[in-house]
Amino acid sequence: MDNKEDIQKFMLKKVADIDEFPQGAHNLRIDGKGVERVNSPNCEIVPKKDGSGIDIYIKAGAKNELVYIPVLIMQGGINDKVYNDFHIGKDSEVVIVAGCGIHNHTDHNTEHNGIHSFYIEENAKVTYVEKHYGHGQGLGKKTLSPVTNVYLQKGASMTMNSVQMEGVDYAVRTTNGELQEGATFVVTEKILTQKDQYADSIFDVKLFGKGASTKITSRAVAKEKSYQEFHSNVTGTCESFGHIECDAILMNDAKIIAIPQISALSADAHLIHEATIGKIAGAQLDKLLTMGLNEKQAEDFIIKGFLS
Amino acid sequence: MLKIENIQYKADNEEILQDVTFEFQKGKFYVITGHNGAGKSTLAKCLMGLYKCSGKIFLNGEDITNKSVDERANLGMGFAFQQPVTFKGVRVIDLLKIANKSYQDYENILRKVGLDPKEYLFRELNATLSGGELKRLELASVLSRDLKVGIFDEPEAGIDLWSFNNLSQVFSEFQNTERTTIVISHQERVMNLADEIIVMKDGKILKSGTRDEVLPTLNL
Numbered sequence: 419m420d421n422k423e424d425i426q427k428f429m430l431k432k433v434a435d436i437d438e439f440p441q442g443a444h445n446l447r448i449d450g451k452g453v454e455r456v457n458s459p460n461c462e463i464v465p466k467k468d469g470s471g472i473d474i475y476i477k478a479g480a481k482n483e484l485v486y487i488p489v490l491i492m493q494g495g496i497n498d499k500v501y502n503d504f505h506i507g508k509d510s511e512v513v514i515v516a517g518c519g520i521h522n523h524t525d526h527n528t529e530h531n532g533i534h535s536f537y538i539e540e541n542a543k544v545t546y547v548e549k550h551y552g553h554g555q556g557l558g559k560k561t562l563s564p565v566t567n568v569y570l571q572k573g574a575s576m577t578m579n580s581v582q583m584e585g586v587d588y589a590v591r592t593t594n595g596e597l598q599e600g601a602t603f604v605v606t607e608k609i610l611t612q613k614d615q616y617a618d619s620i621f622d623v624k625l626f627g628k629g630a631s632t633k634i635t636s637r638a639v640a641k642e643k644s645y646q647e648f649h650s651n652v653t654g655t656c657e658s659f660g661h662i663e664c665d666a667i668l669m670n671d672a673k674i675i676a677i678p679q680i681s682a683l684s685a686d687a688h689l690i691h692e693a694t695i696g697k698i699a700g701a702q703l704d705k706l707l708t709m710g711l712n713e714k715q716a717e718d719f720i721i722k723g724f725l726s
Numbered sequence: 727m728l729k730i731e732n733i734q735y736k737a738d739n740e741e742i743l744q745d746v747t748f749e750f751q752k753g754k755f756y757v758i759t760g761h762n763g764a765g766k767s768t769l770a771k772c773l774m775g776l777y778k779c780s781g782k783i784f785l786n787g788e789d790i791t792n793k794s795v796d797e798r799a800n801l802g803m804g805f806a807f808q809q810p811v812t813f814k815g816v817r818v819i820d821l822l823k824i825a826n827k828s829y830q831d832y833e834n835i836l837r838k839v840g841l842d843p844k845e846y847l848f849r850e851l852n853a854t855l856s857g858g859e860l861k862r863l864e865l866a867s868v869l870s871r872d873l874k875v876g877i878f879d880e881p882e883a884g885i886d887l888w889s890f891n892n893l894s895q896v897f898s899e900f901q902n903t904e905r906t907t908i909v910i911s912h913q914e915r916v917m918n919l920a921d922e923i924i925v926m927k928d929g930k931i932l933k934s935g936t937r938d939e940v941l942p943t944l945n946l
Binding site for chain 1: 774776794795796799800803804805807809810811813814815816817820821824825867871
């Protein structure tokens, strides 16, 4: 796959799961520049005047809106930082597919830092999908360090699915949330690291409003000599509910440090954290061996399911 | 068919199996019984290669003593665990698909073990399933494969009365095939299905014979 267009298509498929953009709003950024931008009747994408990113406006009451905003880096030696702000109107429902793919075939380091802030008005519902993928044989590091800030007004909700599958050498993923009354923030994160890759996930969610709730689920697989850290803090300041769950599979010489923290600042805050780190259970391997899979196939089967 | 010679197994310097020799015939249904600690499950695991034992094991004349678990599985051996495992993120269909059959086959297999395919085929094999459901799914995963030898470690334990009636039906289907079935059980109702019963005690075969020969001697 030498053709630049083919690689772009391949990368787009990896990070946004599409062969081409469907009808509707989208913004494609390649190598630090916006190259394609389409609005829809309910979604307006406006470049920031200083060129630092885009503002995405979803009209109040919009339903079934689907927005793609992928980023591709196709060269080595690029350090791209972008600020994207999402203004989600009251009572709207939108699915936003973001994600970044780095193709670096050079020996120069490449980095993309997407700072995404979501201002979600009352009773709006957002599903946010973010996939990160690194590709290319060069020695240059592929770094992706996204920051996601989520501000949920009364009754609003956001479901965030964050995936880092392979090829990312260094990642610090930071997710911050502030929830008002009755707001819900559900995060599912899946991370696979291998070789000597490093990934750090940091969550800080504050439950400010009565009845606010969050569930953060992280599933991680660390292989070979890779290293992962998981930091999470959920703070409940009133009658609210928070649940952090970190499950990790450790293989070879990999290391994982999980530091879940819950801070109850009110007697009515109900907060739970669970963390499990361990190698693949021998009983699971035995079961699959008796089904005819060899050890490698059995491990792949378990990891694929765990991260699915 | 499946022949074992002088099987010995030690754990923590204790002899769990002592010099066990037996030949399982093609197409027959065997029940291995005996008190707890008699060595039944250990023998079953040695047959499947899950435990490494000394002695010799032959399948259809081929020495499989040094073959791994997956190699034995690919020669047509299957094993239903007494305590089924769960898998996060893995659905029932994912496990059954290892057998490379059609969806219709998987649906039929679930029906056979008393589970509605609509409800269970795409369900995650996790701890939200009850012990009884997991036992049936364990059985389904074994039935999904084309087996020459099926080894079932206490398949009836922990399941309700469906349970037993359907299980009997499943096993009675085996009796009309060329498949050799080996079931570990304490239950008389399971022994009533057997062509032959093997009684173990202290890591040895105490006696074996046809159901009519052995069952009356067991004081059940």
